[in-house]
Amino acid sequence: MNPTQEMDSSSAEITTFTVNTPPSNNSMVGSPSGSSTAAASPTTLSRYENQKRRDWNTFGQYLRNHRPPLSLSHCSGAHVLEFLRYLDQFGKTKVHTQLCPFFGHPDPPAPCPCPLRQAWGSLDALIGRLRAAYEENGGKPEANPFGARAVRLYLREIRDSQSKARGISYEKKKRKRPLPQQHQALPPPNSS
Numbered sequence: 001m002n003p004t005q006e007m008d009s010s011s012a013e014i015t016t017f018t019v020n021t022p023p024s025n026n027s028m029v030g031s032p033s034g035s036s037t038a039a040a041s042p043t044t045l046s047r048y049e050n051q052k053r054r055d056w057n058t059f060g061q062y063l064r065n066h067r068p069p070l071s072l073s074h075c076s077g078a079h080v081l082e083f084l085r086y087l088d089q090f091g092k093t094k095v096h097t098q099l100c101p102f103f104g105h106p107d108p109p110a111p112c113p114c115p116l117r118q119a120w121g122s123l124d125a126l127i128g129r130l131r132a133a134y135e136e137n138g139g140k141p142e143a144n145p146f147g148a149r150a151v152r153l154y155l156r157e158i159r160d161s162q163s164k165a166r167g168i169s170y171e172k173k174k175r176k177r178p179l180p181q182q183h184q185a186l187p188p189p190n191s192s
Contacts, residue, residue, distance in 0.1 A: 063075060079145065087118050094116055096112065103165055
């Protein structure tokens with residue numbers, strides 16, 4: 001781990017460390033650690049916006065620490081995959097290997113030496129936030145490395161392998177549609 005990064009064990013979010021670098025002119029408003037000051041922003045940012053800003057700053061720090069350092073304009077889907085694999089070391093989800101006797105069991109009865117990884121849902125949400133932040137920071141949608149086909153395929157592969165390993169199937173959530181109104185409001189009775 002880089003000395004400019006600090007682990008934050010109290011957070012269950014994907015970005016579990018803060019980066020202490022001053023924000024650049026093209027970064028989002030506020031400090032990189034996620035604290036918002038009244039002078040910097042007259043309105044309070046939502047939890048989503050704060051997390052998106054932290055994720056964006058973390059990815060920017062990752063690019064700066066990359067050997068050789070990368071600029072965002074030269075970042076590709078392959079670099080995004082490298083970043084996601086890097087984040088696995090901070091994961092908290094037990095993913096059983098095929099050789100593990102608990103492979104496919106959602107509630108294993110005993111501990112095992114299988115690795116901890118980032119959960120698919122966390123990675124999927126992270127990519128969504130980074131994809132939005134990329135475009136908000138001047139990136140063109142057609143050049144967005146977070147929307148690359150390789151990233152989508154990687155996320156699908158992680159989802160499928162984790163669902164098999166943990167014995168939990170991921171069902172696509174169906175959108176709730178509003179119920180059709182069967183009882184129309186009746187006009188008030190005439191009082192004549």
